[in-house]
Structures are given as structure tokens and as C-alpha cells.
Amino acid sequence: MSNDPSSNGGTETGTVETGTSGPPPPRSRRQEVADSPSLMAIVFAATIGVVLYAVFLFDFSHHGNWIPYAMVLVAESFIVFQATLALWTILSCGHDPRDYRFYEARRRLYGPGREAADGVAPRHRPMFLGGAEATVDVFITTYGESLDDIRRTVVAALAMEGRHTTYVLDDGRTAGVLALARELGAIYVTRAGNDYAKAGNVNHALGLTTGEFFVILDADFVVQPDFLRETLPFFADPTVAFVQTPQVYGNLNNLLSRGAGYMQTVFYRFMLPGKNRFNAAFCVGTNVVFRRSAVMEIGGIYQESKSEDVWTSLKLHERGWRSVYIATELAIGRTPETIEAYSTQQLRWATGGFEILLRSNPMGRRRTLTLDQRLQYFGTATFYLVGVAPLLLILVPPLQIYFGIGPIDAEVSGATWFFHYAGFYVMQIVVALYTIGSFRWETLMLATASFPIYTRAFLNALLRRGQSWSVTHRSGVRNSPFDFIVPQVLTFLFLLLTSVVGIWQAYADRTVALALVWNVTNTVVLGAFVVTAMREARETRALNRAARRRLGDRDRGRGWPSEEPVPVPRQREAEAPRATVHSSAALAPAEDAG
Helix, strand or coil: CCCCCCCECCCCCHHHHCCCCCCCCCECHHHHHHCCHHHHHHHHHHHHHHHHHHHHHCCHHHECCHHHHHHHHHHHHHHHHHHHHHHHHHCCCCCCCCCHHHHHHHHCCCCCCCCCHHHCCHHHCCEEECCEEECEEEEEEECCCCHHHHHHHHHHHHCCCCCCEEEEEECCCEHHHHHHHHHHCCEEECCCCCCCHHHHHHHHHHCCCCCCEEEEEECCCEECCCHHHHHHHHHHCCCEEEEECCCEECCCCCHHHHHHHHCCHHHHHHHHHHHHCCCCCCCCCCCEEEEHHHHHHCCCCCCCCCCHHHHHHHHHHHCCCEEEECCCCCEEECCCCCHHHHHHHHHHHHHHHHHHHHHCCCCCCCCCCCHHHHHHHHHHHHCCHHHHHHHHHHHHHHHHHHHCCCCECCCCCHHHHHHHHHHHHHHHHHHHHHHHCCCCHHHHHHHHHCHHHHHHHHHHHHHCCCCCCCCCCCCCCCCCHHHCCHHHHHHHHHHHHHHHHHHHHHHHHCCCCHHHHHHHHHHHHHHHHHHHHHHHHHHHHHHHHHHHHHHHHHHCCCCCCCCCECCCCCCCCCCCHHHHEEECHHHCCHHHHC
């Protein structure tokens, strides 16, 4: 057996895997940071900063006016709790779920002596677990995504090493996707409606397939060839229900996509690996492999929430199943590039988290979870309250500028306040710099500007209010970003006016108050977001003009309506459920179906 290659950030070499001599695989930066004593020291110092700030914050002798003080107390309490839980989880991120059983199963994955493949193409090699061939279904879920994105995803899924069957689950029921699946050799699946959205789509496919394991890929995630080789061996442990891999993005080409992508970097690099130690790593909806029997035990993918991924994970953990997360990058996807896409994504994620908090509180008596799992899921359920906190903090400086009331007693020196405040926030920046190598101001902009999304999500979950979900219009015509950010624009205008008033006061009094500094800072941050929306609106107008021209050409017979709905055939009584499956099997040999 070779040296443990678990620290490799990518695929191990064949010489290491088969036990022959060779150099050890390179260690990823994530693993080097996770194993570094420096990380423990920095996290320990940051924890001290959190404690000192909390002690200062909850010392009621420091309060000024009770209204702004209470607003700060509530907002910062959310932030302090999440920071504490995050630091605790990051300390556990060095835990590696790969054990002897994993390496032995991977060594035998293609059967004894089959490493050379005997001339068989890698994607047609049978895979074995425990001496029996493992059957794998790959589900690519689509609903109105571009054909180019779907094509890249299907081509990559078909090319994965190991025998598997690839299905395109098209909830959009479009002719273009049907033709694409037939062309590439994947099996096309559709259904009569869109009940329960993605969860219903996957459950419908589970009723038509029989694979022992199934992979879920979003339509814009291009999987690596070794995806199954790096995930399937974990199922040699019969208690493992699913194996999750990270979401990594290849389209960080504008300010919004960079901000949305970097917001998740610490989560995927350090938080989810840390959750492994507590058996609390949860599914994130794509780039995941499930054991069918485990999912069937809980009645299928959870359908009563749009965050079916976290809910399904919770149900599995409650039944005693194990989950595994590996930080190895095995699929590259696309993060939101427009304000509409970002708002929809965050609203869906936050609503799901709040639904768990309000409908299935992990700390409740009825939950059959360990204490560690309770704390981890409670942190997940309350995470988006941090997104509501900026709404309270943004309103505090205007209260002082307009009404002269502040949250902190004037007798408390600025140096005392700064020592505790900086000890908390500066150390959070230091942790970010050490773990991901940089501090991205784009994430600060989005974190500040997203409070209306998270407030709406909380109200949706509290009132059990339904929410329609959509992707970019199939016609190619996009909505204006300003249709989704009216609260942010109004808040920006209010802060801009407040800054003008504050500057006039500072000029008259010959003093610059801290409230003015904070208000100007918030104005600049929200202003950057509004400018981003203006740039996007300009691009949207140009794209919409081009889309309308294309639609006009199509209506005149010069274009093929590739996104025309596909009629779902009516199932006859004598037919099997596969009457709803449009298969390309007749166009290609059976083994070419994936």
C-alpha cells in the first residue's frame, strides 16, 4: 500500500494507487492550510476576539439609547454566533474521510487486474464494490438552461470513467434538449408537469430507473472523468448514504459572479470538510452521489421544500446514515452572472434554511440527531439571519445623524470600542486571508446589499408563503436587474441623502462623527451595487434587442424553434412507466448511452 494520498487536491497517479514506487502526490493548498498549526493559532486568537467583543457588547453599562443599542445587539448576536460556530467547524477541517476501506475499494474498483482495462474504453469499464458490479445512473436536471451549457454537461457526464447510464431530466420539455440527448447518446426523460420542482424531477426519474447509486448534476456543471473513481469507493462502507463534492465555478468574469463565487469559498474549502467530523456534511444539490436504498428509506428526495438537498440530508442523518464530503474539485459549474439569477438562488437557499428552523428545528426534542449534528444544522438553519443583520446595522447611523441617539454610551472611549470591535472583525479578515489567500470586497458588497432577499425569505418561511422559481426566460429576453432591487435602490438614495446631511452637520460642528463614517461607507458599498446594476441593465437592453431580432427571424421561418415544448406521450394502460421516457437508444448502441 502506498503512502496515504488523501491530501491530494486532484486525482492520484496510477503508480501511487497500485502501490508501486513513485513520488507522493502534491498536497493541495486547502489541505496544507487545514493541517497547519498556524491555522489553529489564528482561529484561537479569532475566538478570543469573538469572546471579548461579545462580553463588551452584552455589558449593558455600555448602552446608549436603547433603540439603536437593541438593534446592534440583535444584529451582532447573529454574527457572533455564526462566527463562533464557523471557527469551531474550521478547526475540524483537517479530518479526512478517506480510510483504508476507501483506498482498498478504489484499488479494486475495476476488478482484479483490470487497471489496464484490457482495451475497454474507460467509460465502459464495469465497476465493482464488495465483489459485485455497481450500477450507476447519472441524472442531469434541466429547466430552461442554455443548450450550450447542457451540451457541455452531457458530453462530460457520458465520458466519465466507469460504466453508467446518463439521463437528461428535462422539466422544461423542450425540443432542443430532446434533440441534443438523441444526438449525444443520453436518455431523455420528461414528465407531464413540474410538481415539486427539482425534487419531483429526480423522484420521477428514480421511479423509472434501477441503479444502485445515482448521481445528480445541475445542467451547468461539467464533471471530471474521474468523478466516480473518487466518490464511489466510499460506498464500500454500507452506512454511507451520499458523497458530496464541492461546487467550483469557472465563470468568475464579472463583479457579481466573482462576489457570488467567493462568498462560498470558505464554506466549500473549510466548513463542509469540518462538518465531516460531526457526520453533518449535507448535500448541496449537485455534484453528489446517493445510495438509492438510503434515499428510498426516507421516501425519496424530500419534496416539501425548494431546498430539497439540505432537507434530504437531515432526514438521512436522522435515520443514522453517514454522509461524506470531499473537497476535491470534480466538477466545474457556473455561478450567477446576473442580479436576477443571484436573487433567485439566494432566495431559494435562504427560504430552505429558514424552513428548517421554523418547521423542523434541529434543537427540538423530536429530532433524532447527535448534539454535534444539532448544532451544525442549527447553524445552517440560522445562517441567513446574518444576511438580515445589515438591515439593522444600516439604520443605526441615520438614527444618530437625524436624532442624535447612538447605541454606545458617550462615556465609553473610542479606543475601548475600537479595541473590541477590531479584535472581532479584523481577526475574521485575518482568518479569511489565511484560509483563502485574499479578502474580496465583492463579497462585502453582496453581503451588504442582499438583506432584502433574506428578509423576504424569512417572511416566506414564516408565513408559509409560496414562491415561484424560474430560470432565464427561454426566449432569451432578460428582465431588468432593477426589477429585483427596488429596496436596495431606495436604501441607497436614503443613505446618500443622510450622508449629505451628516457632512453638512460635520462642516457646521467642525467634527466628524463615527456615525457619519459608517453611513458614508454603507452608501459607497450600496452605491457600488447600484452601479453594477446599471451596467447590467445596459447589457440587458442590448441582449434583449438582439433576442427580439432572433425571435422575429424565427417567426418568419428562418430559425428552428429549438426550445418548443415537447409533447409528453399519453401512457396507455398496457405500457410500462417508461412511456414518459424519450430514449435515444434506437440511434446508438446500448453501450453508448453512457
